């Protein structure tokens with residue numbers, strides 16, 4: 001366990017492009033909580049301030065900081081067609097005065113024209129991103145290799161590209177943003193978290209790892225549950241465990257988090273990445289109608305659906321839940337058809 005000053009000093013070694021509107025608010029969800037039988041609080045990281053916000057703003061502070069420190073003039077990133085990371089990276093690159101190339105992977109089957117043009121893709125265009133297509137969606141190493149090829153071409157043109165690497169083989173720089181997020185949460189409660197469990201989406205796992213690492217570094221033992229959006233729980237748990245070891249190496253903080261502390265949940269009703277189950281669809285509508293709060297179809301809707309399922313199965317550590325909202329709402333517009341149950345005529 002470390003003091004906040006030691007953790008801050010460990011993070012201060014990393015260049016950072018500050019952009020996050022923080023601390024983000026903590027708000028109760030009284031009606032949804034009461035109808036579920038939970039004491040629900042939301043941490044509003046959907047409101048982090050840059051280009052519709054979301055968790056990627058905290059993460060990108062460190063990638064853009066590293067790019068600036070290396071004198072880069074162009075950011076390269078790969079992601080799904082409706083990637084929030086890609087959209088936010090485009091905004092952050094522009095904010096730092098850099099050019100932006102994005103590679104969109106075919107990760108979601110049978111997508112329609114709206115999915116290809118609206119939501120985050122529309123925003124990528126607004127930011128003037130150069131868009132490259134990649135035909136596969138589940139080969140991180142191949143996607144990174146393809147990005148390296150684009151970077152090579154840019155170098156030959158005299159540019160200085162910086163690749164935001166997301167594969168588990170790259171240093172988890174983005175997770176540092178969530179160590180800061182965890183410290184922020186602890187400070188918001190004067191060190192004493194009033195939650196039985198924290199729930200958050202677990203994709204690349206940088207958010208999940210950053211929160212877990214940050215809390216444990218400060219000696220806070222609140223369970224953190226990563227709700228899987230892309231991989232089965234056992235595979236994701238192994239990824240999180242590896243990334244936690246990577247974080248200790250990266251930060252120089254000698255912190256070992258036991259595998260038993262890495263908790264992931266994958267609801268078998270959920271289909272693959274970016275595919276919405278009926279449970280997620282219901283969770284999005286319910287949260288919108290009971291609380292006026294928007295969730296997204298790919299991440300936060302699944303987290304709410306997963307939380308409800310865990311609660312129904314009696315598998316939550318207790319009723320006091322912190323739901324860590326990570327944004328993603330622009331994707332709602334790409335999934336318009338799935339919500340189009342309005343009467344016509």
Ligand SMILES: Cc1ncc(COP(=O)(O)O)c(C=O)c1O
Pocket residue numbers: 054055056083084085201202203204205206207208296299300326327328329
């Ligand atoms: C809205 C949203 N929530 C959660 C996540 C998952 O975060 P991470 O990749 O850090 O696991 C993402 C990732 O793209 C996201 O866009």
